[in-house]
Amino acid sequence: MKSIFSLKTLYSIVYFVGSMVILLLIWSLVSAITKNEIPGPIATWSVFFEMLKDPFYDYGPNDKGIGIQLWSSIKRVMMGFGLGSLLAIPLGMLMGGSKFTMNLLNPLIQVLRPVSPLAWFPLGLLAFKASEGATIFIIAITSLWPTLINTAFGVSSIPDDHKNVGKAFGFSRWKYITKILIPFALPHIITGLRLAIGVAWMVIVAGEMLSGGVGIGFFVWDSWNGLSLEKILSAILIIGFVGLLLDKFFNGLQNYFAYENKK
Amino acid sequence: MITELENEILIEKKAETSNCISVKNVTISFKTNGKGTFTAVKDIDLDIKKGEIVSIIGHSGCGKSTLMNSISGMVKPTSGEVTVNGNKVTGPGPDRGIVFQNYSLLPWMTVYRNVYEAVDSVLKDKSAAEKKEIVEYNLKMVNLLQHKDKLPSQLSGGMKQRTAIARAFAINPSVLLLDEPFGALDALTKGSMHVELLKIWNLNKRQQTIVMVTHDIEEAIFLSDRVVVMNDGPEATIREIVNINIARPRNKKDIVHLPEYMKVHDKLLSLLVKNLSIDDVIFE
Numbered sequence: 001m002k003s004i005f006s007l008k009t010l011y012s013i014v015y016f017v018g019s020m021v022i023l024l025l026i027w028s029l030v031s032a033i034t035k036n037e038i039p040g041p042i043a044t045w046s047v048f049f050e051m052l053k054d055p056f057y058d059y060g061p062n063d064k065g066i067g068i069q070l071w072s073s074i075k076r077v078m079m080g081f082g083l084g085s086l087l088a089i090p091l092g093m094l095m096g097g098s099k100f101t102m103n104l105l106n107p108l109i110q111v112l113r114p115v116s117p118l119a120w121f122p123l124g125l126l127a128f129k130a131s132e133g134a135t136i137f138i139i140a141i142t143s144l145w146p147t148l149i150n151t152a153f154g155v156s157s158i159p160d161d162h163k164n165v166g167k168a169f170g171f172s173r174w175k176y177i178t179k180i181l182i183p184f185a186l187p188h189i190i191t192g193l194r195l196a197i198g199v200a201w202m203v204i205v206a207g208e209m210l211s212g213g214v215g216i217g218f219f220v221w222d223s224w225n226g227l228s229l230e231k232i233l234s235a236i237l238i239i240g241f242v243g244l245l246l247d248k249f250f251n252g253l254q255n256y257f258a259y260e261n262k263k
Numbered sequence: 264m265i266t267e268l269e270n271e272i273l274i275e276k277k278a279e280t281s282n283c284i285s286v287k288n289v290t291i292s293f294k295t296n297g298k299g300t301f302t303a304v305k306d307i308d309l310d311i312k313k314g315e316i317v318s319i320i321g322h323s324g325c326g327k328s329t330l331m332n333s334i335s336g337m338v339k340p341t342s343g344e345v346t347v348n349g350n351k352v353t354g355p356g357p358d359r360g361i362v363f364q365n366y367s368l369l370p371w372m373t374v375y376r377n378v379y380e381a382v383d384s385v386l387k388d389k390s391a392a393e394k395k396e397i398v399e400y401n402l403k404m405v406n407l408l409q410h411k412d413k414l415p416s417q418l419s420g421g422m423k424q425r426t427a428i429a430r431a432f433a434i435n436p437s438v439l440l441l442d443e444p445f446g447a448l449d450a451l452t453k454g455s456m457h458v459e460l461l462k463i464w465n466l467n468k469r470q471q472t473i474v475m476v477t478h479d480i481e482e483a484i485f486l487s488d489r490v491v492v493m494n495d496g497p498e499a500t501i502r503e504i505v506n507i508n509i510a511r512p513r514n515k516k517d518i519v520h521l522p523e524y525m526k527v528h529d530k531l532l533s534l535l536v537k538n539l540s541i542d543d544v545i546f547e
Contacts, residue, residue, distance in 0.1 A: 168335065169385060170357050175380065183371040
């Protein structure tokens with residue numbers, strides 16, 4: 001059994017490497033076509049390596065290491081994502097549990113969901129009088145929808161068989177929620193969270209470009225002002241890989257809580 | 264041979280002549296999508312005594328589960344009323360244990376937890392140790408104690424059904440409602456489950472009233488005191504109630520040779536099955 005597992009891991013590594021090779025080829029090609037106006041992988045690598053050598057240096061407000069920038073972005077994303085989820089999960093349960101709330105709130109969600117995070121930014125500034133609060137606000141408000149919708153769907157699709165157990169054995173409301181509703185809806189909730197963290201991580205870059213200060217989004221904008229395309233490309237790669245890791249983390253959670261797969 | 268226990272039960276049964284379950288003039292209709300109403304059962308009257316085992320038998324869709332659900336309280340009668348131990352049924356209650364057709368175990372809980380949560384919910388006043396003892400006693404009764412930490416997905420159909428039966432018995436209900444409990448089991452497992460069910464009923468001094476929905480004639484005869492035969496729906500009614508006058512304890516192998524068994528079997532067969540040989544099949 002173990003050899004099959006390691007073979008599978010080996011395959012996925014091979015595929016991953018293959019995928020990265022394709023990326024590097026396209027990148028080199030684009031770089032060659034633009035006559036190195038867009039720097040190629042090798043030119044970017046040396047800058048990237050410089051950045052990684054001292055990721056946590058701090059030479060004042062406008063000159064900080066990539067590690068500090070990244071960490072402050074992750075903190076912001078977690079704050080916004082956390083607040084959004086804390087709102088979305090109970091609200092989703094409420095919607096999934098009653099047709100009335102579902103019908104009442106669904107149009108509201110459909111109207112607010114497609115609004116761009118940037119459109120929310122001025123409102124955030126007005127409300128929090130600071131760009132930090134505004135950034136967290138736009139992450140929260142744009143990342144809560146997938147969780148809300150998936151939670152509502154999960155709760156509304158609890159099979160009658162499970163509900164009947166609660167009815168037949170007189171489960172209290174609390175017991176029903178903790179022993180039937182949440183265990184059943186959890187895989188759906190985690191799917192929502194996985195989509196939400198993806199949205200949050202996309203929004204952070206746009207948010208920080210507007211807000212300035214410290215963060216990976218600000219770093220991209222600052223590098224553009226400093227005309228260092230190598231830094232921008234490095235930041236894009238970092239953003240991509242952090243996004244991948246966040247997704248993998250929630251994918252792991254998903255597998256862990258999928259009760260059908262538990263053996 | 265009448266043992267002391269049998270004697271005691273006979274006396275108790277005589278004393279308890281009052282009805283445990285009483286279905287009075289019950290009609291159940293459902294609203295269908297835009298097409299008006301569908302009446303599943305109509306004008307049903309049925310009295311079941313304490314400690315009786317009664318089977319409801321009929322073709323698929325004849326409303327036997329609906330009738331059963333009106334006793335469990337899962338379905339409200341459109342007219343008429345159901346009383347259990349003198350109380351009008353308005354919803355499910357802990358005095359009635361239900362074993363569902365498809366077991367209805369919660370897939371994220373172990374066998375032990377599935378039974379424990381029901382016990383914890385119904386027998387709130389008991390201490391944790393007492394509840395644990397009740398769960399373990401009931402799991403032992405269905406021979407599942409060594410499998411108590413398994414999830415339902417790791418169990419065979421028979422084991423799932425035994426868990427569901429243990430759960431229903433564990434809350435110590437006065438009435439047990441079984442909705443086609445052995446329908447999904449193979450013939451051999453089914454046979455041993457019948458005996459196990461009667462064993463548990465015996466251990467509880469035959470005090471529990473059992474109502475079972477089935478479409479298996481042999482099962483109905485082996486288990487029941489009376490078999491309620493339903494007409495085909497819609498608007499199903501009771502066609503006939505057949506008494507099974509076979510002394511308990513019954514032996515699965517021996518009773519089939521009894522004249523009474525053959526008589527009852529014939530009767531049920533002719534009530535339920537139209538075509539008994541190829542000569543009865545008419546092509547038009």
